[in-house]
Amino acid sequence: MELKQLISQKLQTSFPEAELEFSEFRNEFNVKFNKKFVNPICKFLKEDSELEFLLCEDVTAVDWAKRKNRFTVVYHIFSLKLNLRIALKADVDETDCVIDTVSSVWKTSNWQERETYDMYGIKFKNHPDLRRIYMPEEFEYYPLRKDFPLLGIPGSLPLPKK
Amino acid sequence: MDRLTKDDVNPKILQKLLEDSDITIEDALENEMILNMGPQHPATHGVLRLLLRLDGETVVGCVPDVGYLHRGYEKMAENMSYYEFIPHTDRLDYISPLANNVAWVLAVEKLAGIEVPVRAQYIRMIVAELARVASHLVAIGSFAMDVGALTVFLWTLREREKILDIWDILCGARFTNSYTRIGGVANDAQPEALALVKKFIEEIDSNLSECEKLLNTNRIFIERLDGIGVISKEDALSYGYTGPNLRASGVEFDLRRATPYLQYDKIDFKIPTFSEGDSLARYFVRADEVRESAKIVRQVLQLMTPGEIKANLPKSVLPQKVEVYSKMEELIHDFMIVNFGINPPVGEVYHAIEGSKGELGFYLVSKGEGHPWKCKIRSPSFIHIQSLPHLVKGRMISDVVAIIGSIDPIMGEADK
Numbered sequence: 001m002e003l004k005q006l007i008s009q010k011l012q013t014s015f016p017e018a019e020l021e022f023s024e025f026r027n028e029f030n031v032k033f034n035k036k037f038v039n040p041i042c043k044f045l046k047e048d049s050e051l052e053f054l055l056c057e058d059v060t061a062v063d064w065a066k067r068k069n070r071f072t073v074v075y076h077i078f079s080l081k082l083n084l085r086i087a088l089k090a091d092v093d094e095t096d097c098v099i100d101t102v103s104s105v106w107k108t109s110n111w112q113e114r115e116t117y118d119m120y121g122i123k124f125k126n127h128p129d130l131r132r133i134y135m136p137e138e139f140e141y142y143p144l145r146k147d148f149p150l151l152g153i154p155g156s157l158p159l160p161k162k
Numbered sequence: 163m164d165r166l167t168k169d170d171v172n173p174k175i176l177q178k179l180l181e182d183s184d185i186t187i188e189d190a191l192e193n194e195m196i197l198n199m200g201p202q203h204p205a206t207h208g209v210l211r212l213l214l215r216l217d218g219e220t221v222v223g224c225v226p227d228v229g230y231l232h233r234g235y236e237k238m239a240e241n242m243s244y245y246e247f248i249p250h251t252d253r254l255d256y257i258s259p260l261a262n263n264v265a266w267v268l269a270v271e272k273l274a275g276i277e278v279p280v281r282a283q284y285i286r287m288i289v290a291e292l293a294r295v296a297s298h299l300v301a302i303g304s305f306a307m308d309v310g311a312l313t314v315f316l317w318t319l320r321e322r323e324k325i326l327d328i329w330d331i332l333c334g335a336r337f338t339n340s341y342t343r344i345g346g347v348a349n350d351a352q353p354e355a356l357a358l359v360k361k362f363i364e365e366i367d368s369n370l371s372e373c374e375k376l377l378n379t380n381r382i383f384i385e386r387l388d389g390i391g392v393i394s395k396e397d398a399l400s401y402g403y404t405g406p407n408l409r410a411s412g413v414e415f416d417l418r419r420a421t422p423y424l425q426y427d428k429i430d431f432k433i434p435t436f437s438e439g440d441s442l443a444r445y446f447v448r449a450d451e452v453r454e455s456a457k458i459v460r461q462v463l464q465l466m467t468p469g470e471i472k473a474n475l476p477k478s479v480l481p482q483k484v485e486v487y488s489k490m491e492e493l494i495h496d497f498m499i500v501n502f503g504i505n506p507p508v509g510e511v512y513h514a515i516e517g518s519k520g521e522l523g524f525y526l527v528s529k530g531e532g533h534p535w536k537c538k539i540r541s542p543s544f545i546h547i548q549s550l551p552h553l554v555k556g557r558m559i560s561d562v563v564a565i566i567g568s569i570d571p572i573m574g575e576a577d578k
Contacts (some may be wrong), residue, residue: 025509026272054399055415057514060538062527076512076525076540080399080413083420087512108402111548119236134229134577143237150241 003082004029007051014044028087035073035090039100042088045077046105053077056106057085059113061092061120065146070094071122075102075109092122101127119144197559201230205308205563208573210547212562219558224551228544231577239537243503244270244344245480247537252338254541255575257300258293258518260329263342268423269513269524270344274478274506279470282346283424284462288359289332289341290424290515291455291462295366296325297518298406298448298455305445305567306377309386317373324362331355344504345479346472360463363456370452377445387442391553391565394439401549404542405520406447407569411439417516428465431458441568448570478504503532512540519543519570543576 008022011031018037023030033041045053058076069091078085092099101124103110113124114133121142124130132139141148141156195216201209209230215223235254239247251266252259264286271278278286303318326336332355333341333348341348377383393401398411408415416433418426434450436443473479480499481492508530514523520542527536546569553565 026275026511028511055404056402057404057521058512058523058525058538058540060525062510062536074525076523080415080420085421085512085514087510106402107397107400108545108548111544115544134232143234148237150237 003084007031007045007086010048010051011041011044015041028085030087030089032089032091035092035099038073038088038090039102039105042075042077042102042105045088051079052081053079053086055080056102056108056112059102059109059116061116061122063120063144063146068093071097071120073099073116073122077106097121098123098125100125103127118142121145199562201227206566206573207304207571208576210566210571210573210576212550214554214559214562216559219560221554221557221559221562224554224562226547226550228547228573228576231573233578235578236537236539239534241533243500243532244506244534245499245503247534248342249338249340252340253574254539254578255297255517255519255522255543255572256337257572258297259337259339260289260341261293261297261515261517262522263340264290264424265513265515265517265522266524267342267344268515269511269526270504270506272513273509273511273526273528274344274504276345276473276475276478278346278473280425281350281466281469282471282473284466285347285351285471286342287424287426287429287462288351288459289329289339291459292325292328292359292362294518295452295455296322298452299325301448301567301570302373302377302445305564305570306383308563308567309383311377311380311383314373314376317369317376321366321369321373324358328355328358328362331358343472343480345475346470350471356463359459363459366456367453370449374449384442386560386564387445387568388440389438390441390557390561391568392438392440393549393553397549397552398439401552402545403520403549404545405516405518406451407444407520407546409433409435410443410447412437417514417521421514423513423515425462425465426458429458429461431461441564444568444570478506505530505532510536514540517542519572519575520546522575539575539578541575541578543571543573544578547571547576 011020015037018033021032045051055078057078060074062072064070071092073090073092075088076085090099099122101113103113113127116122117124117130118132118134119142141153197214197216199214200206200211211227213225214221235250248263248266251262254262299318299322303315306314329339330336332351333339393411395412398408412435414433414435419433431454434447434454436446476495481496485492486496506528508528510527512523512525514521522542523540525538526534529535554562
């Protein structure tokens, strides 16, 4: 419990304008913030000598379909020093579907952000190599969005030319 | 071979290849060429495609291309109940299906807040450790085969066959098991299966030593791996390495110890760690982990006592099939769970276990419905493949095969 207070205090003193929100569910600690601060907050969490969140486990997004801020980008990071996993969240709206990349902080997020872009169409600003990863380059849709049908869209995957 | 011109390669890919290395196509050397390796290549462990930019036999650039086995499991998970997804987890890392089953049900149980009886937890530990042994045996064998030692593959697969036989008795399937259930396991472990487990873990040490004798004193094997594909501690962490690959780089990190799940906090085991970070160290870590897994299973067999194998929560745990046919209550619950799902509370959890390849995690978002609103699979193989360009750059082309074998990717898991 103390660790979580420590993190929330540290973040609040360093980023008072980031609209920080803290929550807990099933003993998991979630930090929500304004998407503009994603890069500095991640950098801070990684480099702070008391925290050292060196391992970025997962980057993904959630499509809430009808909500105002349609997407939430979620980062799961782990500190080997504290043996603690926290989730970082930032809301992204459909009209401004862009968030800063964290691939300069953790190299592993390079592909994970590519996957998120491929599946949800969220663009990562300053990403070194933002291409589709699973779907073909010509594919026009984003398959994990809630408005993409389970059966797919006929004709959306063209056969290779002869 | 003539020099490649820009028209020969897909311009987009070429652009990326150029960005990845400092050499441009204009100052290409006489022998420079772009080689397409895979997706159908015996050493890529599935359908991994690599684009290699070669100068003679030296790799100057590499671009991995994944997605040839993408089946869209995350999309499918959003459209089926939590129970229905259990068989699909078998198809992720198909070398250790039971570890995936365990990872999935643990994530769902965390979301729904289900407490599982101790015996079921011990059975899950046994099957997860056996899955790790099976996976590492295949990894060692196919890795040795990649660098030219074919006999080891046959010998390690002989050992793995015994594990498949155990699974056959335990859950009626050798390969795609689907043995775990939310709230427990499908059926109790039979005494015959446990006797076979006991026999297997007693023999594995000497049988593995037999295989190791073929490799550890083999000069060709050692020289092809020693100092190949080195990744430093810092880079390994930054690239998101977990599991045996991270431990081969000198980080003593194991989720069984760091965030204990099931009953791992009661078990005494070592975390094999090597500091070299090369392909040889990754092989040594796997061999040592097989022995540690045997140690864990031995302790679990001693700690196990008879008891319940399913939680007593009729609203979220499927009843035994025998009872469904004879009792009204159970029939109703079975119908409700199968048709409408278990409706966990609104919330989101991330649960990861130490799978055989690394950290296997599931991120689940629930809106209180019978099916997950979102399911994300955090697969270790996907993350490890990402670091291939870093590992192979500047090495010879024959080392590429050894490096892919040493990081042990499974494309079913990487492509989801």
